[in-house]
Amino acid sequence: MHFFTHQQTRRKSLHLTLGVLLCLFLALTTHRVAAQGPGVNKEDSIYVRENYTKIERMIPMRDGVKLFTAIYMPRSTSQKYPIMLDRTPYSVAPYGEDKYKTSLGPSMLFARDGYIIVYQDVRGRYMSEGDFVAVKPYMPNKKKTDVDESTDTYDTIDWLIKNIPNNNGRVGTWGISAPGFYTTMTTLDAHPALKAASPQAPVTDWYMGDDRHHNGAFFLMGTFAFLSSYGAPRPEPSPKGSPPFMAYGTPNAYEFYLNLGPIKNANEQIFKGKNAIWNEMMEHGNYDDFWQARTPVPHLKNIKPAVMTVGGWFDQEDLYGPLKTYAGIERNNPKSPNLLVMGPWIHGGWARSTGEALGNIRFDAKTAPFFRETIEFPFFNHYLKDKPDPQLPKAYIFETGSNQWKKYDQWPPKAAEEKKLYFHPNGKLSFDKPSAASTAFSEYLSDPNKPVPFTSEIRITRGSDFMYEDQRFAATRPDVLVFESDTLTEDVTISGNVMADLFVSTTGTDADFVVKLIDVYPDNAPNNSPIAGTKMGGFQLMVRGEVMRAKYRNSFSKPEAMKPGEVTEVKFDMQDAAHTFKKGHKLMVQVQSSWFPLVDRNPQKFVNIYQATEADFQKATHRVYFSPQQASNVTVRVVK
Known part of the structure; x- marks a missing residue:
């Protein structure tokens, strides 16, 4: 008798009702919260409404597809402002020109200092037109109407510079997780107005080390939960996107996935072949041309904007991305500064926490506000507003154990x-x-x-x-x-x-x-x-x-x-x-x-x-x- 026979007899039928949708929703919410920054603050929300005007536009791309873009402009017209752009597959919500985000920018430091802050649904997601392709490959030899995330960013920046009043002609980009991937793509064939970019926990290689696989091993738990909604079809532009459509029926993931059996059962019993991204995962088990085309690292050449890549030592999703993005740019001797910041954070923790502790581990300092106030904000202010150079090191590294920030002139350090x-x-x-x-x-x-x-x-x-x-x-x-x-x-x-x-x-x-x-x-x-x-x-x-x-x-x-x-x-x-x-x-x-x-x-x-x-x-x-x-x-x- 095969040793798995007893396991088959105790299989539980997967009664996947709609009763506990929250479980799956949490997986996607992790990404959204990371992209949106710190939690709701009443004072910040009031400031945004009193000091910003919001408009929504469908910005045309070179192939005729229009991308939904929410633009927050300072009400004061006494000066010209730089533009901060975040391109996301996780929604620019809330939708409607009378509905405002409760905070703006990488942090409210930007909103309070005066920035035009722009959010865009990427192609094929939420309210934008077109077809969505996850981690869409960069096209190095484009024809006139060829499009990728680089061209969509170029066209967006070009439209913003020409159509948004009181801008100073300079643009910065930022994003966490998948928006970090889109930020990396902004640096390829960059628009001349793009002066600074900060890919943060950027998805960089879904096969080698980010999110979906590590060294060829499939990261089942996170991928199944995330793609249950992210990979679901979107028939038409919608502010609701593609909501989760199933639930687990148990609080125990170990039990759920063991009862599910071999991976192929997920498609046969749950996805029914309708989840396009899951299907791609199953069809490309090896690091073939499909995966190799989806990493921007080989293309990180001739980078002209200043780049500050950010990551967390306890990032459960994208530790690989920031390390390899920084190294990929550095190998090619960029024309502008290339910086790395690594702190004691989980995925996006630098944007939405104090960074004082994780679980049982203390770090003896408010590391996240330190990053936002001393590193991130001065970096963009220097390149977009000609504020004093903050003299940031090549690598700003938090050393756990000793709980100290270290400054290095290269990473890894010479010593x-x-x-x-x-x-x-x-x-x-x-x-x-x-x-x-x-x-x-x-x-x-x-x-x-x-x-x-x-x-x-x-x-x-x-x-x-x-x-x-x-x-x-x-x-x-x-x-x-x-x-x-x-x-x-x-x-x-x-x-x-x-x-x-x-x-x-x-x-x-x-x-x-x-x-x-x-x-x-x-x-x-x-x-x-x-x-x-x-x-x-x-x-x-x-x-x-x-x-x-x-x-x-x-x-x-x-x-x-x-x-x-x-x-x-x-x-x-x-x-x-x-x-x-x-x-x-x-x-x-x-x-x-x-x-x-x-x-x-x-x-x-x-x-x-x-x-x-x-x-x-x-x-x-x-x-x-x-x-x-x-x-x-x-x-x-x-x-x-």
């Missing part, structure tokens, strides 16, 4: 030296390379029917808490390997890229490998959590965690099966970090092969996972090796 954290027998971890040992590997049984959960919480939407949650719940499982250092006798600070380099074998023909770099607090750590009653002794803070689908170890475009029992190197990017492991703490690395339902289950058999059946899922034993010749490690950049 960071590459060092390897090696795995050793008996669960040891150190910067010393392993010597000959009788036991050269550790192994665990990975069962797709009992995957390692991504959180200890019972929750239905992904949220962000897993990014800073105590990892002890995972460390106790038999299918999670744990390697821990001795107690640190001095601070260890890392700044820059983190890379996993594993030597592994499996009894299957494919596998996922999840690696987490963790800061282990001492048993006598002070109980200073913002959450009353929390004991911080022994807390395990995930500094960086990442997944790799092993069949893509040599190429994301051409997957290769693993050979059972053969030792194979699996090396992958875990993205960047800036963190101090303080004296008295320990470093830890956890290795596992599921992270459910954050990441879909790997059948551990070399198949097209998007077409896999129940019969394809199998148990497998994975080994991680740490001999001198097969020295598994996590590579970090240690500040001297």
